Amino acid sequence: MKALVFHGPGKIALEEKQKPSVREATDALVKVTHTTICGTDLHIMKGDVPAVTDGRILGHEGVGVVEDVGAGVSNFRMGDKVLISCITSCGECEYCRREMYSHCEHGGWILGNTIDGTQAEYVRIPHADTSLYHIPDNVDEEALVMVSDILPTGFECGVLKGGVKPGDVIAIVGAGPVGLAALLTAQFYSPSEIIVVDMDENRLEVAKTFGATKVVHANAVEEIMKLTHGKGVDVAIEAVGIRDTFDICQSIVAPGGHIANIGVHGKSVELHMEKLWSQNVTITTRLVDTVSLPMLLKSVLSGKLKPRQLITHHFVLNEAVKAYAAFGNAAKEKAIKVIITT
Numbered sequence: 001m002k003a004l005v006f007h008g009p010g011k012i013a014l015e016e017k018q019k020p021s022v023r024e025a026t027d028a029l030v031k032v033t034h035t036t037i038c039g040t041d042l043h044i045m046k047g048d049v050p051a052v053t054d055g056r057i058l059g060h061e062g063v064g065v066v067e068d069v070g071a072g073v074s075n076f077r078m079g080d081k082v083l084i085s086c087i088t089s090c091g092e093c094e095y096c097r098r099e100m101y102s103h104c105e106h107g108g109w110i111l112g113n114t115i116d117g118t119q120a121e122y123v124r125i126p127h128a129d130t131s132l133y134h135i136p137d138n139v140d141e142e143a144l145v146m147v148s149d150i151l152p153t154g155f156e157c158g159v160l161k162g163g164v165k166p167g168d169v170i171a172i173v174g175a176g177p178v179g180l181a182a183l184l185t186a187q188f189y190s191p192s193e194i195i196v197v198d199m200d201e202n203r204l205e206v207a208k209t210f211g212a213t214k215v216v217h218a219n220a221v222e223e224i225m226k227l228t229h230g231k232g233v234d235v236a237i238e239a240v241g242i243r244d245t246f247d248i249c250q251s252i253v254a255p256g257g258h259i260a261n262i263g264v265h266g267k268s269v270e271l272h273m274e275k276l277w278s279q280n281v282t283i284t285t286r287l288v289d290t291v292s293l294p295m296l297l298k299s300v301l302s303g304k305l306k307p308r309q310l311i312t313h314h315f316v317l318n319e320a321v322k323a324y325a326a327f328g329n330a331a332k333e334k335a336i337k338v339i340i341t342t
Helices: 039-045 141-145 150-160 177-189 201-210 220-227 243-252 293-301 317-328
Strands: 002-006 012-016 028-036 062-069 081-084 122-125 132-134 169-173 193-197 214-216 233-238 253-261 282-285 311-316 337-341
Touching (some): 002 317, 012 317, 028 081, 028 141, 132 293, 141 293, 150 253, 150 293, 169 243, 177 193, 177 201, 220 243, 317 337
Parallel strands (some): 169 193, 169 233, 193 214, 253 282, 311 337
Antiparallel strands (some): 002 012, 028 062, 028 337, 062 081
């Protein structure tokens, strides 16, 4: 089969690899129909995720069709159309019972990380009964790829962890795919203002169409403090994963506010406790658990949530390296999310 293979920082190649097969009774083999590239994949390319080793097939998102299942799989059978969760969950360990699927003792974020992932014609899914979701016929499968990861990540790590509530003034620092996913899902809770910060003018224009009430391109701290009459924001969502954007969040959060970190940080940041110690501020981190995935899936299928608007570019699997180049050059290419069809 064809697959996109990682060979160390900055090195990927489309290669012929052996087709995977069912190994454990709880496995399913899925023929991937659509997948995508995540910002986390770009962090892998930068060397920020050392667990990903030479020879790994990348990718942790997608939809497809079940081709084979192990003897212990009861919820799926050959021919079922499925959504692949970015998080693999056994459903039985201590962390799964606490709905912390990302820390599953037998799974978690393993696809495209410690086992081969979805940027291929086929993928083996461990613990299929609790890591796959049925999707109906005649739906927009490309749009559903957004439910694999970025929508639950933006919602769970940003909106829920940030405690967004009606009337809040919130700022989303970073208008990449996950930041825009946080923007879309924050509107479930009717904040009074949603300020989006980014250096990319195109993404800020997109953010306006997605529901941002204000956008900030430069001098973020100064501009946001002006917009909030010196008070700051109730919730600052960090959606990039670098020191500068985390610093912005620390500088704009109001007393009693929340800083909700989504970004994947490959390097340390400085925590300004000399300013924050007295401010009753809550700082949260989270790796997506996909506990919200069933709700988000229903919201998309009902038409209440419209993730297709996140998709800007289309490629076939043979063009996977080209897709990485476009996604990695998002500002120049005006890319938000790419779809790779196998």
